[in-house]
Amino acid sequence: MHGKVIWLTGLSASGKSTxxxxxxxxxxxxxxxxxxxxxxxxxxxxxxxxxxxxxESRILNA
Incomplete structure (x- = not known):
């Protein structure tokens, strides 16, 4: 079996992690x-x- 990636994107608190x-x-x-x-x-x-x-934090984390 080959690996797969499922990438969920969306706004904060939109339910991606759930x-x-x-x-x-x-x-x-x-x-x-x-x-x-x-x-x-x-x-x-x-x-x-x-x-x-x-x-500012986003620049620092980049």
Whole structure:
């Protein structure tokens, strides 16, 4: 089986993470091993914890 990428995009709080977690559960139940990379989790793991989503912080995080 080959790997696939499903990339969900949309506005903040539009339900992307909720949909991704539901998809992850379904794929797990089908015997697959999905990897969920959530933007908020990613930013928290690699970025300065004082950075936000304002324009200055976005430049800093780029």
């Amino acid at each position: 949909i991704a977690r539901a998809m992850q559960k379904i794929l797990n139940e089908e015997g697959m091993t999905p990897l969920l990379l959530d933007g908020d989790q990613f930013r928290e793991a690699v970025a300065d914890h004082n950075c936000g989503h304002d324009p």
